[in-house]
Amino acid sequence: MREVALHAQRTPPRRPVPPPVKGGPGALLKGLIRTARPKQWVKNILVIAAPAAAGRLFSVHALAQLALVFALFTACAAAVYLINDARDAEADRAHPVKRRRPVAAGQVPVPVAYAVGGALAVLGPAAAARLTSPAVAALLMAYVGMQLAYCVSLKHVLVVDLAVVTTGFLMRAMVGGLALGIPLSRWFLITTGFGALFMVSAKRYSEAVQMAGKAGATRALLTEYTTGYLRFVWQLAAGVAVLGYCLWALEEGGDPHTGVLPWRQLSMVAFTLAILRYAVFADRGTAGEPEDVVLHDRALAVIGLVWLAMYGLAVANW
Template sequence: MPETSTLESRTEPATATAFAEIVRTASEPDPVPAVHPFRLKALPGGLIRNARPRQWVKNVLVLAAPGAAGMLTHAAVLRQVGIVFVLFCAAASAIYFLNDAMDVEADRAHPTKCHRPIASGVVPLPVAYLCAALLAGGAITGALLLCNTPTAIALGCYLVMQLLYCTGLKHILVVDLAFVTSGFLIRAMIGGLAAGIQLSQWFLITTGFAALFMVAAKRYSELVSMGDKAANSRKLLAQYSDSYLRFVWQASAAVTVLSYCLWSSDHTVGADVALRQISVLPFVFAILRYAIFADRGAAEAPENVALKDRPLLMLGAIWAGLYGFSVLGTA
């Protein structure tokens, strides 16, 4: 009998300890993924991934100004736009390296950004900063040698503004929206600057507010998808409300539609006004289609929405065809 009591007294504490360990483990939050040890073989792939080739689709906007002017059929213009596209890809990748290096701790707290090459340790911080400097310097030098001074100035302004954004301005309400929007606007302008094309005021207004629409929808989607953990990835999201960001993207969408309607009726821009007025229909429906993803909080990656949604691609193709035919006869 004493032996049985002794056995029970030894078993009960062990069982209680095991049960307590299970409860403690279940109640703990999921650990942040561990940083991988540096491996030289993985570095080239990590550098390419951190340059974000998928994001380069945004730089197709350098075609916007020459396309709006009907100048894409000129070989010299196409050559300049092609050069600017490559240079802007280099400049944008420089900012990606810099931003990821500075946000490494916040990215490690994000459920998907923690897998980025810098956050996961595949690309060391010193290498990231070196790549940012080389890409930025190469982009400016290339613009001076292969394009013209206005192009180099615009590219330099983009890099300076993005540097200011990364080093602190991204934490200021509304200012962050303005700086990200300006990046898209400079993309849309720089192709025209490189080709020596005069930029229309309607082109600038429409492009600027369309960019603000997408940026605000992106922030809104980040806030909705991350919920209470949004501030862990982007501190400023804790200060925004979903109702405010919804107001911004709705208002900017309305201004985009209005400005394009006015642009399509402008008789001073040298285009087939009738065709361009018809192009308002696919343009407006494309905005409405994109707004579906914004409303659902699914516009966190604008490039994915633009490239993967077939109805949106079809509307974009119809709009491009109508607008292209409207300017080809007067270019």
């Protein structure tokens, strides 16, 4: 009996066995689409940010270029998701929720995920170089490289992980301006960058609050952050984003008497209210899914529409 017990102690823990491939070509295609995270594609709408801010959004050429850039950025983001899930397939199989991901569940074989992800990572920037501009292609290459480095190692580095995710949002906001040759205001970059950091750090803070006292964090790095630090980051980012927007609106507003009302300056009120409203959810620790907060909170949606209307009137000089 003692020998049997010693043998059992020496036996290494069994790794999760890769499941057999499920379904045919149709199931494989559905699995690839699911792995590309269609729900996350809404983030890529940020490509219209710079053209909208410059009043260059409503022309056939601009809309065609922005649609193309949106598709290319979506392809690059999908490449990162596919490669990430292929790399983490074994670990995901041991996770109670992530094991349902198509790659971990066997719906998409790991080699196929690597192959499709690698192809998209190459074809996205290559198509951008041919169909848009070298600047857009360079930004997409930098995005793919940065995100792959994040998947491999940077997501385990304190603070750097926040910077990388924030930079991804900033790149989305920049790429539309680069595609149309629009100069990017320094205040636009500051507002967008710190606005993104606000949402990213609020998401991390909410995740940290919800997992407090629980074993098995979905993000190992969360155990190294304190909720006090993450709260400091999102509060700092919110303040800088509001300040940057106010300076941008005052600097770019031009003559306030050319329209019926100084709409651009008035939009500062709506922008500040939107930040304050979102901060309510961040403070409660319920901002873990930013898209759900934005889409499901009626008050925030109304404030956003008011801000959009004000800014649209300012751009139209009405």
